[in-house]
Amino acid sequence: MSDTPVNLDELRQKIDRIDSDILRLISDRASCAQQVAKVKQGQDPDAVFYRPEREAQVLRRIMSLNNGPLDSEEMARLFREIMSACLALEQPVKVAYLGPEGTFTQQAALKHFGESAVSLPMAAIDEVFREVEAGAVNYGVVPVENSTEGVINHTLDSFMDSSMRICGEVVLRIHHHLLVADTTLRDKVSRIYSHPQSFAQCRKWLDAHYPRAERIPVSSNAEAARLVKSEWHSAAIAGDMAAKLYGLTPLAEKIEDRPDNSTRFLIIGNQDVPMAGDDKTSLVVAMRNQPGALHALLEPFHRHNIDLTRLETRPSRSGVWNYVFFIDFKGHREEPQVEALLEEVRLRAAELKVLGSYPQGVL
Numbered sequence: 045m046s047d048t049p050v051n052l053d054e055l056r057q058k059i060d061r062i063d064s065d066i067l068r069l070i071s072d073r074a075s076c077a078q079q080v081a082k083v084k085q086g087q088d089p090d091a092v093f094y095r096p097e098r099e100a101q102v103l104r105r106i107m108s109l110n111n112g113p114l115d116s117e118e119m120a121r122l123f124r125e126i127m128s129a130c131l132a133l134e135q136p137v138k139v140a141y142l143g144p145e146g147t148f149t150q151q152a153a154l155k156h157f158g159e160s161a162v163s164l165p166m167a168a169i170d171e172v173f174r175e176v177e178a179g180a181v182n183y184g185v186v187p188v189e190n191s192t193e194g195v196i197n198h199t200l201d202s203f204m205d206s207s208m209r210i211c212g213e214v215v216l217r218i219h220h221h222l223l224v225a226d227t228t229l230r231d232k233v234s235r236i237y238s239h240p241q242s243f244a245q246c247r248k249w250l251d252a253h254y255p256r257a258e259r260i261p262v263s264s265n266a267e268a269a270r271l272v273k274s275e276w277h278s279a280a281i282a283g284d285m286a287a288k289l290y291g292l293t294p295l296a297e298k299i300e301d302r303p304d305n306s307t308r309f310l311i312i313g314n315q316d317v318p319m320a321g322d323d324k325t326s327l328v329v330a331m332r333n334q335p336g337a338l339h340a341l342l343e344p345f346h347r348h349n350i351d352l353t354r355l356e357t358r359p360s361r362s363g364v365w366n367y368v369f370f371i372d373f374k375g376h377r378e379e380p381q382v383e384a385l386l387e388e389v390r391l392r393a394a395e396l397k398v399l400g401s402y403p404q405g406v407l
């Protein structure tokens with residue numbers, strides 16, 4: 045006879061036994077993290093407890109070991125939460141994000157740090173920078189680019205004046221919904237609120253389905269959701285978090301024009317992150333305004349066979365240099381060929397600032 049349980053009671057008893065094992069193992073893991081904290085404190089009284097490179101390695105390892113039936117992303121999300129709780133035992137982590145509550149940036153912060161982190165909404169990107177700089181929070185989360193709408197200039201500009209470093213990145217699939225309240229007259233929607241970026245990401249859908257509705261830009265999707273609560277003829281374009289926060293329901297789901305619509309967010313902090321094995325580096329470089337400046341800047345990347353993942357130009361704010369370039373590439377600043385590259389770029393540039401080397405987003 046097979047010992048595989050066949051009825052509901054037996055299956056539930058089996059699940060109870062497995063849960064007891066999981067409980068014991070998670071508790072063992074948490075005790076281990078407490079010991080790690082003691083070791084870190086013993087090494088350095090100002091020890092940093094959050095270690096992005098280690099977290100990336102743990103999550104990648106879990107994904108590579110996973111044989112289903114849960115898919116690897118789902119499994120990594122579960123481990124994300126276990127690690128988040130373990131880190132909170134070592135030291136509760138405070139994270140500032142571009143608010144208000146219910147924005148995609150809050151979603152990115154939770155995706156990266158897990159639910160055990162304390163997340164605090166800020167009214168503007170430069171406030172997030174200021175809070176981290178002042179030491180009021182440990183880390184900050186800000187959006188930097190969207191696959192449909194391009195770069196978020198406020199974030200790049202904030203890096204020019206700041207000593208903050210990049211400690212990580214998160215990429216979030218952005219799904220927009222057309223949301224209404226219980227009291228909305230669904231066939232009388234004549235006004236739609238959203239953030240200008242979201243309007244741009246859903247433009248074709250809106251032209252096709254609501255060509256005559258007035259589109260009112262507001263400061264965030266969460267604010268759009270809040271406004272809709274009290275208006276019977278209005279709808280908001282926002283994501284799941286804002287819908288949940290304000291108790292709205294979707295009239296139409298996933299209305300973004302591009303199915304791969306995603307936004308990249310950066311984690312800013314005060315620490316230099318060691319190599320994780322699958323890293324990126326971000327730079328800001330000022331070049332003198334002379335012929336061939338861009339070629340001179342990019343040529344060493346080609347020669348050292350370094351994979352550029354992004355290049356943005358911003359007007360210089362000091363007025364002395366005409367071009368400021370934001371460059372992301374694959375590799376860590378401690379790798380020998382990256383060190384050699386940075387040495388060369390430094391000689392050619394008027395100014396070079398390494399914003400950070402950090403693990404590529406895992407989830």
Ligand SMILES: O=C(O)C(=O)C[C@]1(C(=O)O)C=C[C@@H](O)C=C1
Pocket residue numbers: 077080081093094095096098099102126127128130131134
């Ligand atoms: O390995 C460490 O340094 C730990 O503190 C343990 C741990 C974990 O739970 O795995 C927790 C927090 C860190 O950010 C990284 C990993």
